[in-house]
Amino acid sequence: MLSIEDNELLTRTGADTPMGQYFRRFWQPVALVEELPEPDGAPLRVNIMGEQLVAFRDTEGRIGLLDGRCPHRGAEMFFGRNEECGLRCVYHGWKFDVTGKAMDLPNIPPGARHHDTVAIKSYPTREQGDMVWAYLGPSAEFLPDGKLPEPPQLEFTQVEAGHRYVTKQYVDCNWAQIMEGDLDTSHFSFLHMPAPSVASNENPDAPADARRLRWIRNDPMPHFSILEHDLGFVIGGMRAGDAGENYWRITQFTLPSHGTGPSTFPGETYFGFTMVPITDQSCWMYCYGWNPERAIEGEERAKLEQGHGIIATTGADYVPVRNRTNDYMIDREAQRNVSYTGVKGLAEQDLMIQESQGRIVDRSREVLTATDAAVVRFRRTLLEGAKALAVSGKEPAAPWQAEAYRVRPGSWIAAEDTSFEDVMLERFDDPLGRIK
Numbered sequence: 001m002l003s004i005e006d007n008e009l010l011t012r013t014g015a016d017t018p019m020g021q022y023f024r025r026f027w028q029p030v031a032l033v034e035e036l037p038e039p040d041g042a043p044l045r046v047n048i049m050g051e052q053l054v055a056f057r058d059t060e061g062r063i064g065l066l067d068g069r070c071p072h073r074g075a076e077m078f079f080g081r082n083e084e085c086g087l088r089c090v091y092h093g094w095k096f097d098v099t100g101k102a103m104d105l106p107n108i109p110p111g112a113r114h115h116d117t118v119a120i121k122s123y124p125t126r127e128q129g130d131m132v133w134a135y136l137g138p139s140a141e142f143l144p145d146g147k148l149p150e151p152p153q154l155e156f157t158q159v160e161a162g163h164r165y166v167t168k169q170y171v172d173c174n175w176a177q178i179m180e181g182d183l184d185t186s187h188f189s190f191l192h193m194p195a196p197s198v199a200s201n202e203n204p205d206a207p208a209d210a211r212r213l214r215w216i217r218n219d220p221m222p223h224f225s226i227l228e229h230d231l232g233f234v235i236g237g238m239r240a241g242d243a244g245e246n247y248w249r250i251t252q253f254t255l256p257s258h259g260t261g262p263s264t265f266p267g268e269t270y271f272g273f274t275m276v277p278i279t280d281q282s283c284w285m286y287c288y289g290w291n292p293e294r295a296i297e298g299e300e301r302a303k304l305e306q307g308h309g310i311i312a313t314t315g316a317d318y319v320p321v322r323n324r325t326n327d328y329m330i331d332r333e334a335q336r337n338v339s340y341t342g343v344k345g346l347a348e349q350d351l352m353i354q355e356s357q358g359r360i361v362d363r364s365r366e367v368l369t370a371t372d373a374a375v376v377r378f379r380r381t382l383l384e385g386a387k388a389l390a391v392s393g394k395e396p397a398a399p400w401q402a403e404a405y406r407v408r409p410g411s412w413i414a415a416e417d418t419s420f421e422d423v424m425l426e427r428f429d430d431p432l433g434r435i436k
């Protein structure tokens with residue numbers, strides 16, 4: 001459990017909070033590239049960590065991320081005209097470029113000092129891995145060498161476009177409890193299982209075959225091992241497999257809010273996600289599947305587009321179709337006879353239970369067990385990082401190691417007496433799952 005103070009610290013990411021300041025040291029996704037498809041197209045509202053912003057792709061194809069409100073009298077820039085390399089407020093015509101510089105202030109006399117002083121807040125952006133990333137941290141002049149860090153080179157951003165599938169889904173609660181749900185792979189033995197009355201170990205929702213489901217079902221108390229590194233940690237969840245073997249599910253956590261799916265065997269498609277707070281009570285989950293060895297196409301791509309694994313079935317607005325407002329379309333008959341939850345879709349099962357913990361789960365009232373080891377480590381890592389920055393001005397090292405973000409998760413079967421360190425070497429040829 002956490003104290004009420006630490007729970008607040010972990011979950012609040014507004015600009016004036018320690019975690020908000022910590023998060024702002026890292027590049028974060030603010031949109032999918034498909035949301036800003038063309039030069040001079042419609043602007044996009046971007047709400048992130050309590051800030052209301054607007055993104056637009058200018059005539060030259062550059063992406064600007066500006067304050068959502070016009071500095072003149074606060075009109076919403078979203079309604080603006082995206083024209084000739086700038087976004088123009090339609091109230092009185094003030095126009096700004098992607099860097100926030102005023103290009104035209106038509107109701108101010110020539111020569112007035114406003115022409116030199118007026119600007120709109122803006123943040124740098126980059127396109128990488130079909131996502132638009134933004135840096136909401138200190139401006140370059142306050143950073144070492146006067147340079148910004150670069151967005152993390154998570155592996156899906158580095159493979160060819162055809163080898164990945166990238167989307168996002170709206171989540172109706174605080175970001176941290178979703179992260180915790182991913183790191184706690186022990187819940188798979190319950191939440192994602194067939195109903196107890198179902199003899200077969202098959203679950204159409206779960207990206208695992210009957211053999212894996214049998215191991216997961218039979219062992220509800222996986223043993224967790226954790227290896228820490230500069231960017232976060234890697235967790236091995238070990239369950240008994242067939243005679244003389246263990247079944248390992250390995251998950252990567254990288255700062256501040258990137259997680260992975262642990263189910264992938266070599267050759268299969270990998271899954272990961274990035275949690276981005278919208279407010280303290282809602283967030284985006286950017287989800288991605290990638291396959292370093294082959295393109296994701298045909299039936300496999302169609303499946304992901306319709307919602308599969310950690311990817312929910314969403315509408316055009318990226319809001320899950322089965323959501324809090326309709327009780328995730330829970331089917332009590334199916335809960336008796338088909339699946340443990342009666343809810344369709346692994347992602348929806350996760351969303352149902354994690355959103356149900358409360359808009360911000362009260363961690364001062366929980367009773368933790370040994371299978372919550374990764375959850376505890378996650379909280380400690382984030383709290384230590386945010387406190388070190390807030391109290392002693394210690395900047396996190398991770399944002400400056402963009403290349404080191406190329407780490408893989410995955411599954412492995414190892415002889416019973418194999419240590420986690422050796423499992424990592426067997427599975428990835430590297431103690432931390434880094435790829436060369």
Ligand code: FES
Pocket residue numbers: 070071072073074075089090091092093094
């Ligand atoms: S409020 Fe935007 S130009 Fe007046």
Ligand SMILES: [Fe+2]
Pocket residue numbers: 181187188191192346350
């Ligand atoms: Fe889950």
